[in-house]
Amino acid sequence: MENLRTFLNATIVCGTLLFSQFGIAQKINQKTTSVIINGTSSLHDWEMNGSSATFSGTVNGNAISNATFTIPVKNITSKKGKMMDNKAHAALKADKFPTISFSAPSITVGKGNLNGKMTIAGVSKNVTFPVTVVKNSNTYTINGTETLKLSDFGMERPGFMGVKTGDVVTVKVNIVAE
Known part of the structure; x- marks a missing residue:
C-alpha cells in the first residue's frame, strides 16, 4: 500500500512538472532582421536599408505576445x-x-492583420498592416509590408535643391526569431 501511494505521488509530481512545461511561455529574440524602405522623389526612386534592429516577444501556443521591434534611425542607410x-x-x-x-500585444502564426503602435520621429500612431508568421520548430519568420505617410508622423519630406521625396514610403520588414 505504501509503495502504491509513493508511486501515485511520484506520478502526480512528474505529471504536474511535465504539463507545467507545456504551459510556460518561451521568450524569443531576433536572429536576423531586415528593413527595406522604398520611396520616390521627383528625380528618382530610392531605397534605404536597415539590419541592426531588435525584436523580442513571448511565445505561448500559436501566438507571440508582447512583441517589440526597434531599429536605430542612424542604422538606416542608402546606397546613394x-x-x-x-x-x-x-x-x-x-x-x-x-x-x-x-509594439503589438499579440501576433498570431499564419496570415493576418497586425495591430500595434508605431513610433517614428517621436510621433506614435496605432497602425494595422498585413503580416505572415511562419513557425518552423522553434524559429519564427515574420514578414510584413506597409505603406506609410511621412506627414502622418509629423515629418517633413526631405529634399535637396528643389528635389523632394514623396510623402509615401513602403516599409518591408523581415524578422527571424527564436
Missing part, C-alpha cells in the same frame, strides 16, 4: 551616399528620437 542618409536622418529627427519602434 551620406548626403541622402543625413537628409533622411534629419527628417526622422534622429538626434532627438534615435529609434523607430513598433
Whole structure:
C-alpha cells in the first residue's frame, strides 16, 4: 500500500512538472532582421536599408505576445551616399528620437492583420498592416509590408535643391526569431 501511494505521488509530481512545461511561455529574440524602405522623389526612386534592429516577444501556443521591434534611425542607410542618409536622418529627427519602434500585444502564426503602435520621429500612431508568421520548430519568420505617410508622423519630406521625396514610403520588414 505504501509503495502504491509513493508511486501515485511520484506520478502526480512528474505529471504536474511535465504539463507545467507545456504551459510556460518561451521568450524569443531576433536572429536576423531586415528593413527595406522604398520611396520616390521627383528625380528618382530610392531605397534605404536597415539590419541592426531588435525584436523580442513571448511565445505561448500559436501566438507571440508582447512583441517589440526597434531599429536605430542612424542604422538606416542608402546606397546613394551620406548626403541622402543625413537628409533622411534629419527628417526622422534622429538626434532627438534615435529609434523607430513598433509594439503589438499579440501576433498570431499564419496570415493576418497586425495591430500595434508605431513610433517614428517621436510621433506614435496605432497602425494595422498585413503580416505572415511562419513557425518552423522553434524559429519564427515574420514578414510584413506597409505603406506609410511621412506627414502622418509629423515629418517633413526631405529634399535637396528643389528635389523632394514623396510623402509615401513602403516599409518591408523581415524578422527571424527564436
